[in-house]
Amino acid sequence: MVATRRDPAVHRGLDPDKLVTSALAIADADGLSAVTIRRLAQQHDVTPMALYRHFRDKDELFAALAERLLAGVELPEPDDRPWDEQLRDVLAAFVAALRPHPNVAELTLTRILTSAPGLALAERTLALLQLTGLDLDQSARIGRQVLCSLVTLVSTEPGAEEHGAPEARDDAIHAKRTALAALPPRRYPYVVAAADVLICDDSSDDYYRLGLDLAVAGIRGVSPTG
Structure with a gap:
């Protein structure tokens, strides 16, 4: 009797809903550009081909993300x-x-x-x-x-455009605030005064x-x- 090979995505209990949840978490943490079929497959310890059973390409995955929202x-x-x-x-x-x-x-x-x-x-x-x-x-x-x-x-x-660890986001926001605060106050009095709110x-x-x-x-x- 010839054994049949099980689909790794089925074997690991993957389904579109779980994959969308994982992709959403990646996007929330690192931005939309970080969401790829390869990274999603690595996160679930399967090959990229296993994910194509659920999404034909990244565009279809992105459509599913939009529909989730x-x-x-x-x-x-x-x-x-x-x-x-x-x-x-x-x-x-x-x-x-x-x-x-x-x-x-x-x-x-x-x-x-x-x-x-x-x-x-x-x-x-x-x-x-x-x-x-x-x-x-x-x-x-x-x-x-x-x-x-x-x-x-x-x-x-x-502040939403800053990705990565909270410390890195805080550093990036602080750098932007510092840059605005360093502008010539005589030339940009309102921008300098409102630097905190303008940045974050x-x-x-x-x-x-x-x-x-x-x-x-x-x-x-x-x-x-x-």
Whole structure:
């Protein structure tokens, strides 16, 4: 009797969900560029070919990462409050799902309209924008821009671009602050004075609260109902 060789990925209990979790952890720690099929295979002690059983290439893996983040958006139930209050809660739910993973946030841009959770977010956003008196085309333009702006808000959070060990991140942030503080104060008085906040705001909650407030206020400013 000829023995059959078991798939190493099956033998080790690998599945797409576990692989996405591992890839997300790599991206969170070292940035999206660090996520490769080879590194993921090494982490699970299998050959890269074993992973191709689940993902045809890195693009498919990245699509799965994006869908993981979008699946984490907990949309609030519709209610009778004004459209702007409801929309802020919807946008806040989107930010809350992206916020723990700033290095991966940008991947969601191409998956919002190609995944079930992304489509649910888009549909709810458009429905609320229709309550502003805008026509559907303008609602679509605004909805697209505001979701894109929130992805950028997360991916460019001050300090989020620093990867590696906490000590290395702290050193990098300190070096940037020092560089701004060393600028000629007569020429750049406001930049020098605001160096700490410009490089890394100590209150990330305030950072996101302000971003959401500005997004909703901007929509109010261009809507017929104000």
